[in-house]
Amino acid sequence: MRNDATFLAQAIRKGRLSAVEAMQASLMQAERQADLGAIVVLDRDLGLKAARDMDERMTAPDPDSMPFAGVPSLGKDLGGPFSGLPVAAGSSMLDRAMEQAGDSDLALRLRASGLCFFGLTTVPEMGLSLASEPATGPICRNPLDPQLTAGGSSGGAAAAVAAGIVAIAHATDAGGSIRVPAACCGLVGLKASRGVMPAGPTFGNHLGGIASELAVCRSVRDLASLFQVAGGLARGPFADPRMLAAASGKLRVGLLTDCGCDFAIDPHRAAAVEAAARALEAEGHAIVQVPWDRLQKSVAASGDVLGDIIAVNLANYVDAAGLVPERAEPLTQAFVRRGRAMTGQSLWASLDAGVHASRALWEMFGGVDCLLTPMLSGAPLPLGSFPTDHDDPDLQLARMAAFAPLASLANISGFPAITLPFGADATGLPLPVQIMAPMGNDLLLLALAARLEAEDRWQHRFPVAGLTP
Template sequence: MVAALAAATDHSGLGAICHLDSDSGIAAAMAMERERITEHVRFSARPFAGVPTLAKDLGGPFAGFPVNAGSHALEGRAEGSADSDIARRFRDAGFCLFGLTTSPEFGLSLASEPARGPICRNPLDPARTAGGSSGGAAAAVASGIVAIAHATDAGGSIRVPAACCGLVGLKPTRGAMPGGPLFGNHLGGIASEMAVCRSVRDTALIFQTLRGKAKGPYADPVAPDHSESKFRIGFLTGTGALYPTDDERCQTVTEATRVLEADGHKVVPLKWETLEKSAATSQRVFAGIVSVNLARLADSAAIDMELAEPLSRAFAERGHRMAGTELWGILNDALHVSYNVWALFETVDCILTPMLSFAPPAIGSFPTDHVDTELHLDRMATFAPLASLANVSGFPAITLPFGRAKDGLPLPVQLLAPMGHEPVLLAVAARLEAEERWHHRFPVAGLAA
């Protein structure tokens, strides 16, 4: 914990942490040490005993820590008096929390640069974004402040920052993570909570540690038997003319398929047209759901939208204008996305795609001081055209770096699989990771380089 707190100070210029509570972190670490000495059996059952971590300033609350969601509109609210279900599981696993990470206001951006501050920068190139909305979490992990950080994903918000910063990010199957008592369905089921990590190993362990019966409307998915080690892997190297992916990132997918094919997996080329309609529909569904959610928040007594950023107010107004019949159509569209993607998995076990269309852009590329919601949505779709597909369909997806670009930044890929098939994603991701085409630039605080 001492090393993590020192690293937080050393890397404060990254803007990864928006709320630091050293006393809570030290108290948690000391309590874990006392447990190690006096209750060895209980301590040994905690897979992350004593590991420092940070929670995202958005998502299920952690008792004793505020949730401002990157907004002036929520400042001054009392700190949470009780843990959410996933917060409790983080603590039960042995994690020691000492702060909150930066997110954009209400998670509305693929950059983490809230007007209330701080501006979150990419540790690999501070002139560029660390992504959003879990940008602070990704920056903290990539810089080595912590090895693992809590994160949420409603439209790519775990995977995009992980991709920007050279990390592994898993968006779990809908319902696999506990979402109670408040988080489970507040975004129509498109949001999931988990973490950003530095390795597939850590991702697999935290997934197994946190998952379980959710207090919400979705059944707990049961992972099928994956005793067969060879998979049918569909792959997509491009993302069409409207949101094109650059050559370097297309080539990275091709290189990954070569490795997997040489390993005995069957690789199946897919055309962009196979996913184009579902991707476009997913973006529209995401826009509708977040707009209605912000309209609902604006109508509550808990928030003063006059203090919110212009773009957030514009999304809330968009939600207020939406008729019930339009929202109903959006929810039906989401079901069609799930059905159409399910159909693809009749012929393949997982799908390999680019994660980002181009390198993380400069700070300021996703401004929120305007009211053009369509422009903002288009900017996000241009950067990560396949990000929201997993959220709207409910399927699990994982990103990991598979190479280094000419500019030294990571070249990420994404894998999607059917409901409950995280073991497939983790197995394929582990095989790609074993190629060692990416190495972390910063060691974890307190550990040898």
């Protein structure tokens, strides 16, 4: 792999270019691709200062503790935060001119890995969409086809990485928000086990445990390196799960390609999952067919619970922060009203349904070690497919479930899930697959993803800035 963050870091470490030169290349690429709409905040001076500071520290960076020394990167305009980069969550309710918080615990770890941040990426308002097209702008486009969505809510991050503006970018996942954009743009993304990634010091974006933060990456090795330096010892609010070593020997791989009449899966994307299963079977793993009815109720419940948690969390945040929801998009206002109107009893019933959905998933994993599924039901959708100028949260949730039907189950259960491209369709768009596993099996997912990546079925279309010939 000569087109990822690890290779760029190696080039910087070996003196083929400096961190400042890598940053200048990223800044130039960001300017050239401004029409992509991937970046909402760009601070050239902040990025160059971070790169100069890194060059001064570059006497002998340890590739284990600082695997991405000098590599330019971007934060997300939701989650974090990153000191010096004012977050507004794609919303007119928040003022970027207000005093911002310092680095989150995760931001500190990402900086400690050597990443140099210079901006924030585009998100839908308050993360309420699987497309990144906030009314405040910019409209984020897919670099593989600018008429299509790059996904959401980490759409700007995925677009920037796929376009080569940066090789790696911060991202968050509350209902597929890392995995869906990665799948749309031909990248690798992991929703880690609940409790693995640090959520402090405020814990404000973590929605009762359903959300997790990390990054979208160009390679499994990038993701594995970042996972090692960013994860573990998260210091609450959830207990660190017992991290299991990647299993050796024969695995039982559950295979699900058909969602019955609930969600139609594009035949090309279902075929990619079948092909991934055959590749793992050739390694000696056993393939176990998992019928849709084993997961049907859990998938439906997870979508309902996701909507309720998001609505209550958003209403609480808006009221606690003294924000004015009338300044927000119509869909955001509707979610706030829904959250305010929800009784404690109805919220408890929803959370209880989520517990039962998680229990059913645990029982399914009694017969398999991991589950291989489609990530998306079809190709990335055209821009405008997730409008937010209406006041129907249920319609929005239904549209998102139809596009990524097996995304929110990992969030509600807390289980890890990874996506990566496993081929391209006739139009050159990625054919993504998803692998889920029980709590604490993140390393297993990374190992399986590396095995599938070794099939070399996907090639990045754009070189990373700084590595351009």
